[in-house]
Amino acid sequence: MLVCVGSIAFDTVETPEARQEEILGGSATYFGFAASLFGPVALVGVVGEDFPEAHLDAFRARGMDTAGVQRLPGRTFRWAGRYLDDMNVRETTDLQLNVFAQFDPVLPEAYRDCAYCFLANGTPALQQRVLDQLHKPRLVLADTMNHWIEGARDDVLAMLRRVDGIIINDEEAQMLSGRKNLVAAAKAVAALGPRIVIVKKGAHGSMLVVGGHLFLLPAFPVAEVHDPTGAGDCFAGAFMGYLAGAGRASFAALRRALLYGTLVASFDVEAFGVERLRRLTLPQVEARARKFARMLRV
Amino acid sequence: MLVCVGSIAFDTVETPEARQEEILGGSATYFGFAASLFGPVALVGVVGEDFPEAHLDAFRARGMDTAGVQRLPGRTFRWAGRYLDDMNVRETTDLQLNVFAQFDPVLPEAYRDCAYCFLANGTPALQQRVLDQLHKPRLVLADTMNHWIEGARDDVLAMLRRVDGIIINDEEAQMLSGRKNLVAAAKAVAALGPRIVIVKKGAHGSMLVVGGHLFLLPAFPVAEVHDPTGAGDCFAGAFMGYLAGAGRASFAALRRALLYGTLVASFDVEAFGVERLRRLTLPQVEARARKFARMLRV
Numbered sequence: 001m002l003v004c005v006g007s008i009a010f011d012t013v014e015t016p017e018a019r020q021e022e023i024l025g026g027s028a029t030y031f032g033f034a035a036s037l038f039g040p041v042a043l044v045g046v047v048g049e050d051f052p053e054a055h056l057d058a059f060r061a062r063g064m065d066t067a068g069v070q071r072l073p074g075r076t077f078r079w080a081g082r083y084l085d086d087m088n089v090r091e092t093t094d095l096q097l098n099v100f101a102q103f104d105p106v107l108p109e110a111y112r113d114c115a116y117c118f119l120a121n122g123t124p125a126l127q128q129r130v131l132d133q134l135h136k137p138r139l140v141l142a143d144t145m146n147h148w149i150e151g152a153r154d155d156v157l158a159m160l161r162r163v164d165g166i167i168i169n170d171e172e173a174q175m176l177s178g179r180k181n182l183v184a185a186a187k188a189v190a191a192l193g194p195r196i197v198i199v200k201k202g203a204h205g206s207m208l209v210v211g212g213h214l215f216l217l218p219a220f221p222v223a224e225v226h227d228p229t230g231a232g233d234c235f236a237g238a239f240m241g242y243l244a245g246a247g248r249a250s251f252a253a254l255r256r257a258l259l260y261g262t263l264v265a266s267f268d269v270e271a272f273g274v275e276r277l278r279r280l281t282l283p284q285v286e287a288r289a290r291k292f293a294r295m296l297r298v
Numbered sequence: 299m300l301v302c303v304g305s306i307a308f309d310t311v312e313t314p315e316a317r318q319e320e321i322l323g324g325s326a327t328y329f330g331f332a333a334s335l336f337g338p339v340a341l342v343g344v345v346g347e348d349f350p351e352a353h354l355d356a357f358r359a360r361g362m363d364t365a366g367v368q369r370l371p372g373r374t375f376r377w378a379g380r381y382l383d384d385m386n387v388r389e390t391t392d393l394q395l396n397v398f399a400q401f402d403p404v405l406p407e408a409y410r411d412c413a414y415c416f417l418a419n420g421t422p423a424l425q426q427r428v429l430d431q432l433h434k435p436r437l438v439l440a441d442t443m444n445h446w447i448e449g450a451r452d453d454v455l456a457m458l459r460r461v462d463g464i465i466i467n468d469e470e471a472q473m474l475s476g477r478k479n480l481v482a483a484a485k486a487v488a489a490l491g492p493r494i495v496i497v498k499k500g501a502h503g504s505m506l507v508v509g510g511h512l513f514l515l516p517a518f519p520v521a522e523v524h525d526p527t528g529a530g531d532c533f534a535g536a537f538m539g540y541l542a543g544a545g546r547a548s549f550a551a552l553r554r555a556l557l558y559g560t561l562v563a564s565f566d567v568e569a570f571g572v573e574r575l576r577r578l579t580l581p582q583v584e585a586r587a588r589k590f591a592r593m594l595r596v
Contacts, residue, residue: 086478181385181522182519183521201502204499205502214519214593215595217516217596221505221512221514222479223482255595258596289596297513297553298591298594
């Protein structure tokens with residue numbers, strides 16, 4: 001079983017070419033749409049009274065278990081952001097935690113035996129409260145962000161010692177390690193505890209460090225990026241979804257998972273919100289995998 | 299025969315950790331050291347009276363033909379630059395063209411029949427004077443830079459219509475095409491004339507667009523970058539050197555050439571100036587190619 005603990009949100013997204021208001025978003029949402037391509041996934045999150053049941057139905061229709069999604073009095077988490085210029089730069093223009101501020105993840109009993117778990121970005125203290133509830137997970141990966149690395153460094157370090165892997169972006173890896181060079185940064189992060197370190201470089205691809213080995217992938221080239229929101233969570237979702245589906249986390253499986261993470265993220269950015277992901281099928285991902293392999297052959 | 303027309307210089311390089319003065323540099327120099335791993339290469343350039351014969355001996359010892367290197371009264375071209383922070387940002391701190399200001403490339407008769415030619419960065423007018431002298435080249439690739447794209451755009455466009463390919467960096471591709479997205483930018487540059495477009499992204503790898511096909515490679519990961527100077531010219535040198543050695547420029551050969559360009563550039567940055575290149579052997583490059591293939595396997 002694969003469990004993801006993260007946010008469910010309404011996003012307002014502005015790009016140089018368009019703007020969409022209050023569309024379905026959040027880390028658990030993106031993770032779920034990506035992971036569910038490979039098998040069942042259970043979401044743990046919180047929504048407010050304003051969250052339409054239809055969205056939860058859409059989750060369930062894609063094989064996501066929503067028993068862990070709490071509904072609390074109040075409004076759902078809201079995020080608004082704007083992408084500048086070449087879509088590689090983003091600024092948050094509004095953030096309303098709402099019910100997410102009271103989020104205390106309680107895993108349904110059935111989830112506690114899960115073998116695979118992803119802790120999406122959240123306070124490292126909250127991430128550890130989830131870890132406390134897991135019985136014998138086989139593979140736990142976590143995300144984190146600059147905000148916690150700067151503001152709650154000790155908690156982040158404690159969390160890192162308890163997880164198998166971490167998925168972060170280049171800036172976060174540099175901040176966490178104090179190293180500018182990304183290879184050095186990724187290895188330094190591994191030295192902090194996690195056996196698996198994945199560094200996402202956006203349009204520049206990703207790097208996986210595991211057991212002293214290093215694997216690399218460019219991003220799949222997308223000529224028209226419409227909305228990069230959620231690409232990182234899709235990456236994590238496909239990565240974990242593939243591993244959970246395959247039931248193993250060998251070097252070969254991790255490499256393959258990196259490929260699926262890369263590809264599903266590349267579909268995500270082609271449309272606003274989860275629009276492209278809703279329609280995405282595994283055969284489409286496999287077709288892109290073959291195309292990508294031809295681009296990479298040396 | 300492979301001919302490179304470019305600069306031969308004394309570089310003063312400063313990084314956050316070290317500084318070296320008046321070391322051997324220049325685009326033709328780096329190109330030559332890289333290309334000569336794969337076969338003979340002829341250099342066309344200019345040096346001043348202060349240029350030691352020992353450097354020319356070093357070129358010749360590596361199989362470079364220096365009959366096209368003119369010696370003019372005056373001082374050799376000097377460049378000084380500083381790398382900041384993570385080595386991805388460079389500023390030029392001093393530039394003395396010296397004899398390079400009078401450089402009028404005259405190809406020795408034997409060079410005019412060359413099948414492969416690389417026009418390193420220089421004025422697009424100068425690059426076209428070289429093209430005028432070539433009889434029936436099979437493959438001509440050129441470099442250019444922001445300075446000419448901004449200041450002599452029409453000349454650059456005229457040059458682009460006369461070459462088979464162009465090797466530029468991401469910023470130059472964006473400037474030339476007016477497109478921010480690199481896939482779109484590379485395709486737009488191809489629409490300006492060159493059948494082959496290579497976009498170098500420094501530590502983030504490279505992209506090759508040819509005949510509507512797109513190939514990608516990440517950079518080979520180097521944990522300790524000591525001096526990025528010349529990496530782009532090494533990339534071009536190994537790319538062209540491999541093609542000239544193989545005697546073909548099929549899709550498969552171009553893809554392979556991209557790999558060699560990537561790898562030789564990765565050796566270059568490991569030491570100051572041409573230090574690492576002087577000692578570099580093809581078996582070392584091949585060993586790294588095998589290591590790289592393992593990192594990329596999906």
